Amino acid sequence: MRKLSLNKRERIKGSTSFEKIYSSGKKIISSDKRVRAVYKVEFPTATPFVKLGVAVSKKAGNACFRNRVKRLLRESFRLNKPELKVNLGLYILLSPYSFLDKERKYRLSYFSDSVIDVINKIYSGINVAQPGDQ
RNA sequence: AGACUUGACUUGGCAAUCGCUGUCGCAUUCUUAACGGCAGAGGAAAGUCCGGACUCCACAGGACAGGACGCCGGGUAACACCCGGGAGGUUAUCCGUAAUGGAUGAUCUACGGAAAGUGCCGCAGAAAAGAUACCACCUUGUGGCCCCCAAAGGCUACAGGGAAAGGGUGAAAAGGCAGGGUAAGAGCCUACCGCAUCCAUGGUAACAUGGAUGGCAUGGUAAACCCCGUCCGGAGCAAGGCCAAGCAGAAGGCGAUCUCACCCCUUUGUGGGUGGGUCAAGGGCUGUCCGUCCGAUGUUUUCGGGUAGGCCGCUCGAGGUGAGGAGAGAUUCUCAUCCCAGAUAAAUGAUUGCCUUCGGUUUAUUGAAAUUGUUACAAUGAGUUUUCACAAAAUGAUAAAAUUGCUAAAAAAUAUUAACUGCCCACCGGGUACAUAGUACCCGAACCAAUUUUUAUACCUUUUUGUGACUGCACGUCGUAAAAUUUCUCUAACCGAAACAGAAUCCGGCUUAGGAGUCAGGUCUAUAU
RNA sequence: GCCUCCGUAGCUCAGUGGAUAGAGCAGUGGUUUCCGGAGCCAUGUGCGCAGGUUCGAUUCCUGCCGGGGGUA
Numbered sequence: 001m002r003k004l005s006l007n008k009r010e011r012i013k014g015s016t017s018f019e020k021i022y023s024s025g026k027k028i029i030s031s032d033k034r035v036r037a038v039y040k041v042e043f044p045t046a047t048p049f050v051k052l053g054v055a056v057s058k059k060a061g062n063a064c065f066r067n068r069v070k071r072l073l074r075e076s077f078r079l080n081k082p083e084l085k086v087n088l089g090l091y092i093l094l095s096p097y098s099f100l101d102k103e104r105k106y107r108l109s110y111f112s113d114s115v116i117d118v119i120n121k122i123y124s125g126i127n128v129a130q131p132g133d134q
Numbered sequence: 135a136g137a138c139u140u141g142a143c144u145u146g147g148c149a150a151u152c153g154c155u156g157u158c159g160c161a162u163u164c165u166u167a168a169c170g171g172c173a174g175a176g177g178a179a180a181g182u183c184c185g186g187a188c189u190c191c192a193c194a195g196g197a198c199a200g201g202a203c204g205c206c207g208g209g210u211a212a213c214a215c216c217c218g219g220g221a222g223g224u225u226a227u228c229c230g231u232a233a234u235g236g237a238u239g240a241u242c243u244a245c246g247g248a249a250a251g252u253g254c255c256g257c258a259g260a261a262a263a264g265a266u267a268c269c270a271c272c273u274u275g276u277g278g279c280c281c282c283c284a285a286a287g288g289c290u291a292c293a294g295g296g297a298a299a300g301g302g303u304g305a306a307a308a309g310g311c312a313g314g315g316u317a318a319g320a321g322c323c324u325a326c327c328g329c330a331u332c333c334a335u336g337g338u339a340a341c342a343u344g345g346a347u348g349g350c351a352u353g354g355u356a357a358a359c360c361c362c363g364u365c366c367g368g369a370g371c372a373a374g375g376c377c378a379a380g381c382a383g384a385a386g387g388c389g390a391u392c393u394c395a396c397c398c399c400u401u402u403g404u405g406g407g408u409g410g411g412u413c414a415a416g417g418g419c420u421g422u423c424c425g426u427c428c429g430a431u432g433u434u435u436u437c438g439g440g441u442a443g444g445c446c447g448c449u450c451g452a453g454g455u456g457a458g459g460a461g462a463g464a465u466u467c468u469c470a471u472c473c474c475a476g477a478u479a480a481a482u483g484a485u486u487g488c489c490u491u492c493g494g495u496u497u498a499u500u501g502a503a504a505u506u507g508u509u510a511c512a513a514u515g516a517g518u519u520u521u522c523a524c525a526a527a528a529u530g531a532u533a534a535a536a537u538u539g540c541u542a543a544a545a546a547a548u549a550u551u552a553a554c555u556g557c558c559c560a561c562c563g564g565g566u567a568c569a570u571a572g573u574a575c576c577c578g579a580a581c582c583a584a585u586u587u588u589u590a591u592a593c594c595u596u597u598u599u600g601u602g603a604c605u606g607c608a609c610g611u612c613g614u615a616a617a618a619u620u621u622c623u624c625u626a627a628c629c630g631a632a633a634c635a636g637a638a639u640c641c642g643g644c645u646u647a648g649g650a651g652u653c654a655g656g657u658c659u660a661u662a663u
Numbered sequence: 664g665c666c667u668c669c670g671u672a673g674c675u676c677a678g679u680g681g682a683u684a685g686a687g688c689a690g691u692g693g694u695u696u697c698c699g700g701a702g703c704c705a706u707g708u709g710c711g712c713a714g715g716u717u718c719g720a721u722u723c724c725u726g727c728c729g730g731g732g733g734u735a
Contacts, residue, residue, distance in 0.1 A: 008155080011479085016442080018479065053479065062180090064635050068483090071154095075484050078153070093479095108484060 012053035012091055021053070021091050028121050029097055030114035035073070036097040037118045041126060042089030050084060052077055053093040060096065069096055069106070076112040083119050092122065 012018060025040040054073050056066040073094050084090075094115070 008481090013479075014443080015479075055479070062635075067480095067636065070479090071483055075153080079484090 010049070010051055012051045012093065017091070018053065018055075018093070021093055025091070025093070026125070028118055028125070030117045030121075032114050032117070033097055034114040035111060035118055036095050037122065038093040039122050039125075040091045042091070048087045048089065050081070050090045050092065053091070055093060055095040057095070072106060072108055072111050073115070075108060076115040077119075080112065080116050080119055083116065084123055088126075090122075090126075094118070 012021070021038055021040045025038040028037045028039070029035070030037075052074070054070045056069050058066075060066055060069065073096070077092075077094065096111075
């Protein structure tokens with residue numbers, strides 16, 4: 001895993017994989033209720049990987065605003081990726097849960113803390129579920 | 135200079151760090167990773183409202199249906215687009231008439247046809263479209279009354295006729311208005327205006343101008359059906375093509391069944407041959423028709439679909455930029471030069487700092503303008519004259535001090551009281567006494583009110599006395615200077631803001647969203663010339 | 664991407680050029696009843712927004728806004 005990059009290879013692609021994650025993944029909401037995450041563990045893998053997907057619903061706003069939210073979520077995950085060190089395949093799907101600011105002018109700091117919180121929750125969830133793997 | 139408005143253009147900049155997509159290099163071939171270079175959203179990318187390019191539908195056919203467009207000319211690949219012109223409406227200003235009006239500017243127009251046909255025009259009104267007569271008008275006959283009687287005349291009732299000017303209704307009433315004419319009226323006649331037809335002139339045309347004739351025929355509505363003219367085949371890049379594996383299946387040949395046409399034989403048939411077709415009210419090609427294509431079943435050969443995934447389509451184009459030419463303009467021609475996004479749960483971003491633009495606040499400051507129950511000086515005007523100034527004394531007033539009075543003293547809980555007030559204790563601060571703690575006793579800041587005393591008073595109130603002044607005094611106007619206030623501006627600091635919005639095959643338009651800036655034009659206001 | 668439909672009272676729907684826009688349920692008040700329900704009577708609330716055609720628009724036309732469905 002390279003430093004702080006987020007390639008095309010480290011993203012979830014295709015609608016079938018999205019459906020798989022939504023149907024059989026685990027849901028987590030951050031403690032400040034800003035970010036929701038769905039994750040799925042793929043246990044027997046040749047090489048360990050982490051793949052990210054971002055989804056914003058159409059009710060959030062117009063296309064420009066949705067693009068901005070996606071970029072902020074992706075950026076905050078990219079900067080905090082070294083916190084998550086796993087030996088298995090992991091799909092993570094982030095999406096915003098609630099919007100407080102009605103003027104829709106967000107900075108990066110709005111999402112980064114809750115993304116760190118979600119990452120810690122996922123990390124502890126994996127360690128509890130698979131204790132013998134560590 | 136400011137405000138409003140129209141059109142065109144631009145869409146914050148720089149640096150650092152961390153990243154994303156494509157492409158090229160490293161690299162002789164393949165794969166993976168790293169590094170480096172270059173490129174990387176819009177004027178609306180949006181809405182999907184029109185028009186095209188491109189691809190497939192066998193051919194891209196005919197008629198009907200359906201849809202779109204609709205003053206004239208031009209532009210274009212095409213257009214519900216654009217440009218120029220015409221006509222009409224609205225509005226502002228100016229001019230003018232007895233009245234209708236005319237000119238200029240701005241702005242709007244789905245602006246073909248109502249003498250091809252059908253429909254509709256509620257309520258009101260006599261009548262809502264080749265009609266009709268409620269009131270009112272004129273007239274004839276008969277009856278009644280007025281008159282002593284009759285005629286004439288007048289009034290009235292009924293019956294008939296004329297006519298459509300006036301009233302009234304309505305969004306709209308069968309040309310308008312003036313004169314003549316008449317029993318009353320009427321394009322019945324005449325002038326002007328409108329309308330229709332014809333002619334002439336100008337213009338490519340829409341149309342305009344002029345003349346003659348007619349004598350009013352032709353109410354409105356086509357964003358009601360409709361008629362006329364022009365144009366349109368359908369579907370859409372998720373079009374369409376290719377790819378490993380596998381399956382559904384498809385195509386061609388042959389045979390069988392049935393059937394049609396032609397020929398032959400003759401036992402004129404359940405015969406033979408050749409050619410075409412094959413459930414015909416089926417499916418496809420456009421909604422329908424014509425036309426046209428396919429076609430049941432068995433066997434064999436060949437091919438091997440669609441969806442998901444990947445690749446292509448896919449960004450060189452009605453392209454951009456610059457110069458020159460044509461044109462009134464939209465637009466177009468020539469030359470030179472450039473390559474300028476291509477993602478696919480969807481790249482073009484995040485953080486920090488500095489600068490730029492705009493807004494607000496604060497303080498200081500530069501400059502300008504305005505104002506004043508202000509001050510001083512100068513000029514001028516009309517007034518006034520026991521009024522003003524100075525000095526002394528007294529008095530008031532103010533200030534300070536003292537005394538007395540009034541008034542406050544944490545929070546919570548419980549109990550009592552109908553509630554309030556007073557008193558006591560505790561509680562706050564300080565002091566005194568005894569004194570280890572602590573206990574007992576005493577006092578209450580400031581404000582306000584009243585009283586008393588003393589001191590001071592430059593200025594201030596009132597009174598008295600003395601001296602001086604009318605060359606005074608206060609008021610109005612203007613000017614100069616000062617002061618104060620207000621507004622604008624310059625600079626600095628701080629804070630905030632920098633819109634609308636994200637390509638998805640590509641272009642040309644339209645519509646909608648929206649902050650700021652630049653340039654050009656117009657209108658209005660203010661100042662100066 | 665394309666095609667198509669709808670917006671009328673708090674809810675479900677009629678009405679399609681002529682002015683007081685209607686029905687059912689719901690709401691409010693009254694009546695009936697010993698009380699309540701049912702019944703009866705009365706009543707309030709509206710044509711998504713803007714522009715145009717017309718004498719007159721919920722209806723016709725155009726443009727926006729919002730919502731639903733289909734298809735590959």
